[in-house]
Amino acid sequence: MVRSPAIYLLNLSVTRNAHQTVTSETLEVFPFQPAEECDVGPLGNRIVRINAPLGELTINYSATVELHADVVDSTNVCETSYEHLSADVLSYLNPSRYCESDKLYRFAFEEFGQLLPGYSRVTAICNWTYEQLHYSPGSTGPTTTACDVLIQRTGVCRDYAHVAISLCRAMGIPARYVSGYAVNLQPQDFHGFFEAYLDGRWFLFDATRLAPVGGFVRIGTGRDAADVAFATIRGEAECTGINVWANNANQNDQELNSNDVQTGVSSA
Amino acid sequence: MVRSPAIYLLNLSVTRNAHQTVTSETLEVFPFQPAEECDVGPLGNRIVRINAPLGELTINYSATVELHADVVDSTNVCETSYEHLSADVLSYLNPSRYCESDKLYRFAFEEFGQLLPGYSRVTAICNWTYEQLHYSPGSTGPTTTACDVLIQRTGVCRDYAHVAISLCRAMGIPARYVSGYAVNLQPQDFHGFFEAYLDGRWFLFDATRLAPVGGFVRIGTGRDAADVAFATIRGEAECTGINVWANNANQNDQELNSNDVQTGVSSA
Amino acid sequence: MVRSPAIYLLNLSVTRNAHQTVTSETLEVFPFQPAEECDVGPLGNRIVRINAPLGELTINYSATVELHADVVDSTNVCETSYEHLSADVLSYLNPSRYCESDKLYRFAFEEFGQLLPGYSRVTAICNWTYEQLHYSPGSTGPTTTACDVLIQRTGVCRDYAHVAISLCRAMGIPARYVSGYAVNLQPQDFHGFFEAYLDGRWFLFDATRLAPVGGFVRIGTGRDAADVAFATIRGEAECTGINVWANNANQNDQELNSNDVQTGVSSA
Amino acid sequence: MVRSPAIYLLNLSVTRNAHQTVTSETLEVFPFQPAEECDVGPLGNRIVRINAPLGELTINYSATVELHADVVDSTNVCETSYEHLSADVLSYLNPSRYCESDKLYRFAFEEFGQLLPGYSRVTAICNWTYEQLHYSPGSTGPTTTACDVLIQRTGVCRDYAHVAISLCRAMGIPARYVSGYAVNLQPQDFHGFFEAYLDGRWFLFDATRLAPVGGFVRIGTGRDAADVAFATIRGEAECTGINVWANNANQNDQELNSNDVQTGVSSA
Known part of the structure; x- marks a missing residue:
């Protein structure tokens, strides 16, 4: 529930890098608001900025991601001097x-x-x-x-x-x-x-x-955690519910390298 | 060095109780100031209060104490429920x-x-x-x-x-x-x-x-330690030296039950 | 709800002193348990100790107190040197x-x-x-x-x-x-x-x-507040409700010097 | 005094940017050690890394810098939304x-x-x-x-x-x-x-x-300050003296836009 016009900075979009291929991704805001996406810094952080009007606001984020983790034999991994x-x-x-x-x-x-x-x-x-x-x-x-x-x-x-x-x-x-x-x-x-x-x-x-x-x-x-808050809100708003889920889209895939990540952040 | 008229509360006189017999004790203040002794609470804490004038102040405390520690076999000492x-x-x-x-x-x-x-x-x-x-x-x-x-x-x-x-x-x-x-x-x-x-x-x-x-x-x-500060000073003073020593008056006494305690607190 | 045999120390009985006359007072424990009262220190603190069995426990404390506050003209009240x-x-x-x-x-x-x-x-x-x-x-x-x-x-x-x-x-x-x-x-x-x-x-x-x-x-x-916790519990218990109320028994008494204090602490 | 072979990270070289022109700069290490310079991040921070041998180590840094500060009328400078x-x-x-x-x-x-x-x-x-x-x-x-x-x-x-x-x-x-x-x-x-x-x-x-x-x-x-420590030392060393001075090279220059900065960090 947004009680005064508020600005939301959301950091819940997945990073796009060599280890994560985003095959599909949607961000929906109800009622519709333009969402500005900003890339922050060299690490792939993506912030979405939304000007929220008064009233209930629902944000749904959903992505399908292929994971390409490097699996490394850790036996001889040393500390860098x-x-x-x-x-x-x-x-x-x-x-x-x-x-x-x-x-x-x-x-x-x-x-x-x-x-x-x-x-x-x-x-x-x-x-x-x-x-x-x-x-x-x-x-x-x-x-x-x-x-x-x-x-x-x-x-x-x-x-x-x-x-x-x-x-x-x-x-x-x-x-x-x-x-x-x-x-x-x-x-x-x-x-x-x-x-x-x-x-x-x-x-x-x-x-x-x-x-x-x-x-x-x-x-x-x-x-x-100070650098990657999921939501930073400037203004008065009350969070009435958060739902997050992440599933392995390929149930037979034991190596977890393809995932369907979905999150619904209902801030109203 | 006392820079403005100050009040000293000193907590360096030894407790007098069943385990400590004070056989001699002196407190000297140079230049001479009356020292008021207050017994604080039921635990034997003794506070000496001095109104310190401007200038250098030297406080010498000396006591000879006989210790009568109870030596107890700790094997069966339990916690009190x-x-x-x-x-x-x-x-x-x-x-x-x-x-x-x-x-x-x-x-x-x-x-x-x-x-x-x-x-x-x-x-x-x-x-x-x-x-x-x-x-x-x-x-x-x-x-x-x-x-x-x-x-x-x-x-x-x-x-x-x-x-x-x-x-x-x-x-x-x-x-x-x-x-x-x-x-x-x-x-x-x-x-x-x-x-x-x-x-x-x-x-x-x-x-x-x-x-x-x-x-x-x-x-x-x-x-x-908040309750038993050796010196509490109300006013401006600077401590220029502290000397403390405690000797066993009876050098042959291995059980340390008679001690000559001396302390010189020079706060000037 | 007491989940393992627990000991309660309750500090909710009113102090009896020159400013507070307790004209009636009851402490009830359901199911009945003996309540040991301890006077703690020189300030009139009263602690009630209860050995609580498993299960629900309800404690009701009620007192009627006459207050005899000294009303002092504060104009010339100085700090004590x-x-x-x-x-x-x-x-x-x-x-x-x-x-x-x-x-x-x-x-x-x-x-x-x-x-x-x-x-x-x-x-x-x-x-x-x-x-x-x-x-x-x-x-x-x-x-x-x-x-x-x-x-x-x-x-x-x-x-x-x-x-x-x-x-x-x-x-x-x-x-x-x-x-x-x-x-x-x-x-x-x-x-x-x-x-x-x-x-x-x-x-x-x-x-x-x-x-x-x-x-x-x-x-x-x-x-x-560390010295006067309303309840200190040794053991596992969960507090399921507290009700406190204090009324002025003499509604016409503008000076609030007679009060009916009641408290019900339901810790079960 | 370096007591075990130590690595020094020094952050005392002036930033080179549009507002600071470094017209001369020297870093001397006695006894001579190679000093590796690293640029850290996008803000112009420059770190000098030295492998320090046992014994006394003296580091002298000196630079002459022309300052080109923008002087802005602050009257209408607003906060960025x-x-x-x-x-x-x-x-x-x-x-x-x-x-x-x-x-x-x-x-x-x-x-x-x-x-x-x-x-x-x-x-x-x-x-x-x-x-x-x-x-x-x-x-x-x-x-x-x-x-x-x-x-x-x-x-x-x-x-x-x-x-x-x-x-x-x-x-x-x-x-x-x-x-x-x-x-x-x-x-x-x-x-x-x-x-x-x-x-x-x-x-x-x-x-x-x-x-x-x-x-x-x-x-x-x-x-x-965590990000810009003047010296970070990995190993055992004791600092025996630091001297810093910054002079205005052009004494008639009231606007302080040309400065001779010198620092001598003697860590031995």
């Missing part, structure tokens, strides 16, 4: 709003400093996060940070990602947040996971173990 | 300024919930605190809390005590802060440690392992 | 869990340092708190502190009290939290307000302006 | 590590919501920040955030910038952090200030009033 990190990756070592890695150097070093560097160390960070935290919807809010979560030991997918990202950065491993859809996520919702930079490329990780990484469909990429 | 805690002890389960036990229920339960209740569980909390933290003077300040310390993993004696107190309270074990002198503390300084309430009485603990508990001389007791 | 504060009052200058006055010295001094000391300065602190904050149920939670509230600018009665207490303490005015019932509070609920120590005695204040101070019935007194 | 913000500017509305604008919506709205939008509103935010805060070196540290500063009311240049940035973002005005040199800054040091996005372009602001904006020489641009 600090002296070889490319310039565009360096900023993902900086602390960010919800990932206070600058407070966690000793914490991270003592928990993970003795482990062998590489893909397995990021896996260890994910395992540790999974084991320390209790998944509890409603236990955290929009201003909750990784350090808050490390104290209270509960959170949701975004909090798991923030904790793991913070620990990676504190260890000198660039890490960033990814918002997306996840096939077979229970209960169905938007999802938040993360990427770590290893051996010259970005690898997907998810500390929640809620859905297979192979079925993740990327929406946005950023330093943390 | 919540339903049997006496009313005056219940407030030591509440969170306090530097001990946010209300944020740490899950944290404490997951780390210590599987251990057998009793003295040994408090010892386990002390050991964990000792192992997790790195003793680092200057790494924390007067507003640092237990949760801050659990994230940054460094602190000084007061921080170790705050962490252990918070974890005890979160487990349902009443705990409180004790300020004092400590024989053989290196380097010599004021000390901060804590008490936990077990089996109907208070037991001393110190998570820092910096000095033997048998040589602790109690100054003040409170919920946390 | 730091050098004359009695020893038992000094601890109410210390920061506490939800009142981080130690962070607010400059803040308080700059906002209120130029005002004339005395009752009117505490009134100014209440007015400022009222004007800065927006009363918003649900905007804060059990771990929210005064500093949190000063940033987010929203809260409920307990938050208003914590802010005002913190600012008083930072100005050198002892202040403490009071939980209670309030006649004509809309909507009816428990209430939280505070006392400041001026001219040798404690005065009631309420920064929310939600109900007349003359109709406040004191339950508990403490450093902040 | 949310619906017209270009995609690359939107991320500067997001909260960041030291600028928790997401906590400050109400705070900002109540302080600045009634003011006319535009350049003058950002000036009002700067004035308010200047008046609320007390400039106090040493009062804050590397993890201090804007919200911390709003409570404690003291800080240094970086803190002033973080507060003003946070308030701008909370008001819907994109804002970002700039590190730099400042001619006539007393005492000489690196400086931190900020830019706000108004009327389709970025404008420089400084809430500290410590030096004229016309003499600012840009080093780096980022979301907050």
Whole structure:
């Protein structure tokens, strides 16, 4: 329910890149409003801007996406030495709003400093996060940070990602947040996971173990959840319902590389 | 150096109780000022109030104390059930300024919930605190809390005590802060440690392992360090030097039950 | 609904003191359980301890109280000089869990340092708190502190009290939290307000302006809300409903000095 | 003093852009080490990477820069409407590590919501920040955030910038952090200030009033100080001295558009 003329920034369109081919995509707004699409930054984030009139507003987004994940043998994937990190990756070592890695150097070093560097160390960070935290919807809010979560030991997918990202950065491993859809996520919702930079490329990780990484469909990429909010609203509006679902269009396809992602955001 | 007429509240006189016999005690103020002594609360805290004139001020406190610690076999010391805690002890389960036990229920339960209740569980909390933290003077300040310390993993004696107190309270074990002198503390300084309430009485603990508990001389007791600041100054003054030392007057006495405590606080 | 045998500590019985005469009082527990009453500390706090069995539990508390408030001309009520504060009052200058006055010295001094000391300065602190904050149920939670509230600018009665207490303490005015019932509070609920120590005695204040101070019935007194939780539960239980109401038994009595306070806490 | 082989990332080279012509520039490392220069991101940030051997290390950076500031009549500079913000500017509305604008919506709205939008509103935010805060070196540290500063009311240049940035973002005005040199800054040091996005372009602001904006020489641009640390060191090293100075090479030039910036960072 839009109570004063409002501007919506929606970040729920899937990223188009080499790993995601969008074979069909629709965005419907009821009542009809023009939707301006903006590409934000070099990472493929796509923002849709809508001027919403008073009254009920319904937004339906639907896409069919073919996933072409690179499956890599992680055995020998090493950490990229600090002296070889490319310039565009360096900023993902900086602390960010919800990932206070600058407070966690000793914490991270003592928990993970003795482990062998590489893909397995990021896996260890994910395992540790999974084991320390209790998944509890409603236990955290929009201003909750990784350090808050490390104290209270509960959170949701975004909090798991923030904790793991913070620990990676504190260890000198660039890490960033990814918002997306996840096939077979229970209960169905938007999802938040993360990427770590290893051996010259970005690898997907998810500390929640809620859905297979192979079925993740990327929406946005950023330093943390602050960069990829699903909806930012300027004006007065009340959300009366959100429905998200992601299905594997090819039920026989065990590798989850073709997905039908649909989302209906009813903000009225 | 007192820059405007100031009022000092000093909490550095040793507590007089059944475990500490003060055989001699002097407090000297240069230049001479009358020092009013106030007994604060039921725990034996003694505050000295001084109206300080402009200029240099030197305060020397010296006491000889006989310690009569009860040495108890801790093997069978149990936790007091919540339903049997006496009313005056219940407030030591509440969170306090530097001990946010209300944020740490899950944290404490997951780390210590599987251990057998009793003295040994408090010892386990002390050991964990000792192992997790790195003793680092200057790494924390007067507003640092237990949760801050659990994230940054460094602190000084007061921080170790705050962490252990918070974890005890979160487990349902009443705990409180004790300020004092400590024989053989290196380097010599004021000390901060804590008490936990077990089996109907208070037991001393110190998570820092910096000095033997048998040589602790109690100054003040409170919920946390906020209650037992060594000096509270109302007005403008600059501290130009503090010297504290505590010696065992009877060098052959291995049990540390007679101590000569001296402190010189030069605030000028 | 009690899911495992639980122990309840209830702090909802009204304080008995010179200003409150309890003419009748009942506490009923369904199904019947023995309720042990403990007097906690020197301030008249009364805690009721109940061992709750599995299943639904209903607790009804009802009291009729005659209020004998001292009405004092506040014109010449001064602040008590730091050098004359009695020893038992000094601890109410210390920061506490939800009142981080130690962070607010400059803040308080700059906002209120130029005002004339005395009752009117505490009134100014209440007015400022009222004007800065927006009363918003649900905007804060059990771990929210005064500093949190000063940033987010929203809260409920307990938050208003914590802010005002913190600012008083930072100005050198002892202040403490009071939980209670309030006649004509809309909507009816428990209430939280505070006392400041001026001219040798404690005065009631309420920064929310939600109900007349003359109709406040004191339950508990403490450093902040941590000391006077209405219910502390050890075990698993779910609260399914709370009803509180406070009426003026003598409808013609404009001075609100006789009140019929009733509360029904249905925790089942 | 480098205690183990360390990698230095230095961000102290001035940005080369349309407003800053670098007419000469030298970077010297003693003992000699190759210095790799990386351009980071689209904002002109330049990072120098050095592999530092054991022992003393001295780094001298010196540049002569001609400044070509656009001087604009600010009278009619408006805020850019949310619906017209270009995609690359939107991320500067997001909260960041030291600028928790997401906590400050109400705070900002109540302080600045009634003011006319535009350049003058950002000036009002700067004035308010200047008046609320007390400039106090040493009062804050590397993890201090804007919200911390709003409570404690003291800080240094970086803190002033973080507060003003946070308030701008909370008001819907994109804002970002700039590190730099400042001619006539007393005492000489690196400086931190900020830019706000108004009327389709970025404008420089400084809430500290410590030096004229016309003499600012840009080093780096980022979301907050986390993005433009002057030195990031991977390894063990101890900084034994930093000297920074910025002079106006043309003493008769009142408009500060040609500056000789020199800095000597002795990290040994």
